């Protein structure tokens with residue numbers, strides 16, 4: 130279920146080994162030829178990836194709460210249609226937070242176990258980067274694509290960071306710095322949430338079409354899995370699939386893979402309860418839906434003494450992981466700094482806010498545009514049982530399924546990280562000569578993590594290190610829901626690496642002797 134990052138990658142990995150795959154995708158198939166039109170809509174603030182109907186209906190509680198609107202996409206390609214494309218590996222210490230810092234938990238695998246799969250994921254997605262990150266784990270192969278050159282404002286930041294003892298490095302991204310693997314090089318057109326050229330990797334282009342081309346994979350779009358039925362032996366027997374204007378169908382398979390994202394995977398397991406698993410399928414630990422995390426975030430901006438030439442690309446090219454690895458992670462969350470290439474308003478936004486007309490308006494926009502530098506902070510959040518995805522018993526979606534209720538709060542560990550990050554970002558901006566330094570309100574990233582965590586012990590985890598459900602022998606749960614801790618890094622390259630690894634395990638089971 131699901132044709133996003135995890136499901137698309139899984140489909141190709143299995144299909145290329147000759148395994149028959151049926152991908153059931155709740156959203157539509159978006160024709161690549163529409164991307165130009167989609168980009169125009171996006172520029173007019175009309176999100177072309179918005180989910181059809183009320184499939185994304187949900188309720189939320191907590192402080193600040195977590196809303197899903199604009200934080201995921203449905204369709205063949207999933208949220209990679211919409212994502213920014215930043216593709217970072219975790220640091221080895223991210224996987225052993227308990228051992229190194231006494232908080233959170235350790236993952237059941239080490240960086241060395243993941244490294245070969247990171248390399249394969251980077252090749253498949255086409256990651257552009259440079260080996261200049263002093264806090265990167267060891268690599269067995271260079272980045273498949275050269276890094277994007279730094280922007281004008283990155284140069285201003287680099288001098289400011291050097292004077293404050295902070296090291297900048299390139300931000301690795303799944304975006305073609307030159308033509309790669311049948312997709313165009315980046316044209317710097319700047320609408321990256323809708324990439325009209327295909328230079329930003331999205332799995333509809335990099336994986337799903339290739340899986341279908343093998344002749345072993347088929348995609349059923351506009352089709353939602355609404356329930357899984359288990360048999361007495363504890364295996365999944367069938368998936369109940371709802372499609373518009375058709376009766377629901379029961380589909381059977383030898384192995385079932387849930388790749389609907391951390392919220393939908395948990396929702397489906399909870400909704401698949403039955404007499405012998407009353408708290409949901411695969412939920413003997415009681416952890417399905419719990420320990421939901423994301424990346425709390427703030428932007429810190431300052432008025433620059435010079436023109437900074439923003440908005441020439443739609444993405445950031447420099448970052449620092451210094452505080453994501455070093456520092457007292459027992460006391461505060463790790464945080465990463467993204468140096469923005471597009472801080473401050475666009476000319477359109479500045480004009481709309483001004484209330485001016487004619488020559489005055491022109492002068493105002495000329496004076497204000499390009500005069501702010503900005504730094505975005507993402508911080509690590511500790512898993513907390515109080516943060517959870519549950520079923521809302523009072524609200525149902527158009528298919529009659531209870532909607533997810535997201536309970537989400539940010540605690541002192543994260544707030545201390547954001548306080549320190551504000552201070553660090555403020556120092557960098559001051560060193561760049563900025564005044565009028567301001568911090569945005571608390572934001573939260575479009576990353577949903579940790580609702581079916583992996584582990585060796587079935588009492589304290591939902592899946593094993595290969596992402597197989599402890600309680601259900603033919604069920605795999607892929608995606609960031611399986612992460613044990615969130616790190617400060619965006620999740621998708623790790624989702625990809627884990628999906629490739631899980632596909633190997635499934636292939637070994639289904640086709641012993643098939644090529645790796």
Ligand SMILES: Cc1cc2nc3c(=O)[nH]c(=O)nc-3n(C[C@H](O)[C@H](O)[C@H](O)COP(=O)(O)OP(=O)(O)OC[C@H]3O[C@@H](n4cnc5c(N)ncnc54)[C@H](O)[C@@H]3O)c2cc1C
Nearest residue numbers: 131133134135155203207208213214215354389608619621
């Ligand atoms: C605006 C934005 C920017 C982002 N930027 C970054 C970034 O720079 N770097 C990064 O690492 N990550 C980023 N992300 C997050 C990234 O997109 C996700 O981590 C990643 O796509 C998750 O992969 P997934 O396969 O688990 O889920 P998704 O890619 O969301 O795919 C899940 C798919 O499953 C389908 N589905 C769900 N439930 C069902 C069901 N019941 N039946 C059938 N199908 C179902 C959905 O329709 C969807 O297509 C961003 C996300 C957004 C929205």
Ligand code: SF4
Nearest residue numbers: 315316318319321324
């Ligand atoms: S800037 Fe590059 S990645 Fe972004 S939309 Fe344009 S071509 Fe795509």
